[in-house]
Amino acid sequence: MRLTSVLFLSDVFLTLHLCRTYLLFMKKLSFNFVKTILGINNVFTRHISTKSLKIDxxxxxxxxxxxxxxxxxxxxxxxxxxxxxxxxxxxxxxxxxxxxxxxxxxxxxxxxxxxxxxxxxxxxxxxxxxxxxxxxxxxxxxxxxxxxxxxxxxxxxxxxxxxxxxxxxxxxxxxxxxxxxxxxxxxxxxxxxxxxxSFTWLLRNRIRTTMLTSDECLNPTFLHDSELGLNTVKLSEGDKRLPFLALNEVFIGETLSARVSHLRMRLNGSTENTNLKCSGICVSTGTGSTSWHLSINRQPVQNVAELLRLVDIDPTEGKDSLATVLADIYNKNLIFPPDDKKMAYTIRELISAAVWPDPKGIKNRGFAYKLELRSNCYDAALVMDGGISFPFNDGATALLEIKPEDALRTVIFKD
Incomplete structure (x- = not known):
């Protein structure tokens, strides 16, 4: 056991040493080249032949x-x-x-x-x-x-x-x-x-939300201005899609942040439910990966520095420190392309106890092309892009997915 521990720590130190050597080497390169290597300047586009844009x-x-x-x-x-x-x-x-x-x-x-x-x-x-x-x-x-x-x-x-x-x-x-x-x-x-x-089309994928079980009529709320009313959304028997598409993210959870959200989740068409206690679930597009998704999952330099200290490395937290560079690399890798066909889900503050989640084994965050969520909540909401909120209480079930016909057409200039 002691030998195994020594070998493990030896591997850790070797990895960190190689990482430090690599980072020092990278510093010697030009700044723009470093940013390209680390993915900082990545621009994601769906390449579509460009014609002059009709503007009348x-x-x-x-x-x-x-x-x-x-x-x-x-x-x-x-x-x-x-x-x-x-x-x-x-x-x-x-x-x-x-x-x-x-x-x-x-x-x-x-x-x-x-x-x-x-x-x-x-x-x-x-x-x-x-x-x-x-x-x-x-x-x-x-x-x-x-x-x-x-x-x-x-x-x-x-x-x-x-x-x-x-x-x-x-x-x-x-x-x-x-x-x-x-x-x-x-x-x-x-x-x-x-x-x-003189541009390239960028089709930013958006999240389509279909209510599988819900009341026929939903009363949406515009969160930024209570005076701006929205018409009641009537869902037909044949098509229960909500008439809004989320460009950044969909959040589902209790409206009172101190209350635990009870949710059931199915990933990618699975028939197995995972029962969750958490502070809600955020489901993000590639466009939204630079927004709330990044804020929830990013690692501060302080956290990375504390992890390094656990293996007897005493890093500073300055601008060019190892902790800062590693945190920057980690956080940049949370971002994914706006035209990606998958969604990123994050279970906020998942309660990991003896019986939760049930069954065990769900990751706090991951990717999915289809995600089904059922509410066992008291006073919950389904919120699109932080602006439009729908009630999502006990029994309500939503299917979240990405369809190419729902994408938003934007442009990227070639320079």
């Missing part, structure tokens, strides 16, 4: 700023009362107004640029965005960040209508789903590329 009618979906949102709640009240209430709540009014003006000026630039090309442009926001608008345009251009992009995508239910986002505030927002940040200040160049067909 453009629908601009504009971000609703915090200032506009707050002001809307006062409706007929005077501006003084509105501002006084914001001050009372400790809001930075100057900052709210600054970012409101910044966004509106950017919106004006986008519209002016598009109209200068002879295009028919209509501007909407979350309060007046409709399926009819989607049907009547050639391309949808969300202006804002990833939240606005998700809003714009929510009413697109096929893989034909292009959605192309511009980040209106790249200094404050990453805008992973939008065009590269340099086009935020070079709108003309972006439109030139679109009209010339």
């Amino acid at each position: 009618k453009v629908l601009v979906v504009s971000k609703l700023s915090r200032y506009e949102y707050e002001k809307r709640k006062y409706k007929d009240e005077n501006v003084t009362k509105f501002l006084d209430d914001l001050k009372r709540r400790g809001a930075d009014i100057e900052k709210l107004v600054y970012h409101y003006d910044l966004h509106k000026k950017y919106e004006e630039r986008i519209v002016k640029t598009l109209k200068s090309r002879g295009l028919d442009v209509k501007v909407v926001d979350r309060y007046n965005y409709t399926e009819e608008d989607v049907n009547n345009c050639d391309v949808i251009i969300p202006i804002g960040g990833d939240g606005t992009f998700l809003l714009a995508a929510s009413l697109v239910n096929n893989n034909q209508k292009p959605v192309i986002g511009f980040n209106s505030d790249p200094n404050r927002s990453e805008g992973y789903l939008c065009l590269p940040k340099k086009y935020s200040t070079n709108i003309h160049a972006a439109v030139d590329k679109l009209q010339a067909g």
Whole structure:
């Protein structure tokens, strides 16, 4: 036993030594080459022959700023009362107004640029965005960040209508789903590329949700604004698909985070149920793997450093430390392509006790092409892209899967 332990530790130290040597070697390479080797700059595209994009009618979906949102709640009240209430709540009014003006000026630039090309442009926001608008345009251009992009995508239910986002505030927002940040200040160049067909189509897969057992009518809730009502969703006997597709993820669990979620899960068409006690399940697309999926599963540098100390390596947690590099490699490998046909599931805070899960052996996270979830919850919800919520209480069963016809058509510029 002692010899086995010594040999095991010897293997561990040898592996870590080789890893350290490898990383030191990698540091000597050019930074861009290192990023390519580690997969940091990977761009995943489904290669489809590109034709020039027909653009006659453009629908601009504009971000609703915090200032506009707050002001809307006062409706007929005077501006003084509105501002006084914001001050009372400790809001930075100057900052709210600054970012409101910044966004509106950017919106004006986008519209002016598009109209200068002879295009028919209509501007909407979350309060007046409709399926009819989607049907009547050639391309949808969300202006804002990833939240606005998700809003714009929510009413697109096929893989034909292009959605192309511009980040209106790249200094404050990453805008992973939008065009590269340099086009935020070079709108003309972006439109030139679109009209010339100088891009590659990227079909981002989305999650289709079918309710296998549920009430015939479901009352969805729009989480970002209680004033924005959604019509009751009526599910027919023949087709119980929910009329929304998840671009990032679907989350299922109790609405009260302190309450344990009781769920049954089947993977990839299996007839075997796994009974779970957890804090909910997050099912992600490749697009969503850079979002909530990454936040749930990423390893902080502190955790990696503590693991290294368990094998008598005392790493620092600085920028170029072994712990930092290993954490970065691990976290980057959590990301997978937006056009991948599989979904990633994560069981949040799985209770691993003598009898849970039942049967034993389920992994906290993994991949699936089909996932069935049944609720044994008290007050649970099925939430799409963190925005639209459906009740998902005891007995409700949902089938999650990816179909190519449900993908969202976006673009990647060739440069």
